[in-house]
Amino acid sequence: NAGVTQTPKFRILKIGQSMTLQCTQDMNHNYMYWYRQDPGMGLKLIYYSVGAGITDKGEVPNGYNVSRSTTEDFPLRLELAAPSQTSVYFCASMQGIYGYTFGSGTRLTVV
């Protein structure tokens, strides 16, 4: 099915470890986003991209990096995991006026 695919679905990291959250969409959308959602909270924007080769910071970019080498892929990199990065991460893409298409989320726990 067409949509946004995130991997992994969940992960446990130790403090200081690094990892990459993968996000791929097959809808040829230009706009892609990474959000984090803490328990009982709304989604906060980490980074976004308006097209291949273009990325920009959102509300809470510290501790994260992104790249957008192709239209399809928008990976999110955590370099030195901290407990404050324990959250659920959602990738989304958008084209046009019908709002976002979200991935199913990655639940990350840093211990």
Add this chain to the structure above:
Amino acid sequence: EDKVVQSPLSLVVHEGDTVTLNCSYEVTNFRSLLWYKQEKKAPTFLFMLTSSGIEKKSGRLSSILDKKELFSILNITATQTGDSAVYLCAGYNNNDMRFGAGTRLTVKP
């Protein structure tokens, strides 16, 4: 600083009740207001509102935007247990959306 505030934060009703969820926003270069329903996983799209005063409806759900008051409401009539979820609103500018914290709706049988 852009912000989106939803109220109430949580709401418990019984099946058949009607509920109104509120969303106020301050978003630079505002383009539209979106509502999402989030159950266990990713949010699913409900409505996008761009013009003031035009109600959008989908079954028992409806929503309207007031761009003068920077406010939107989401109404759910004849609630069902399947309506239990977190409802998120978001203000969209030209590049991204700012989400509110959500309203957690619980519908009891």
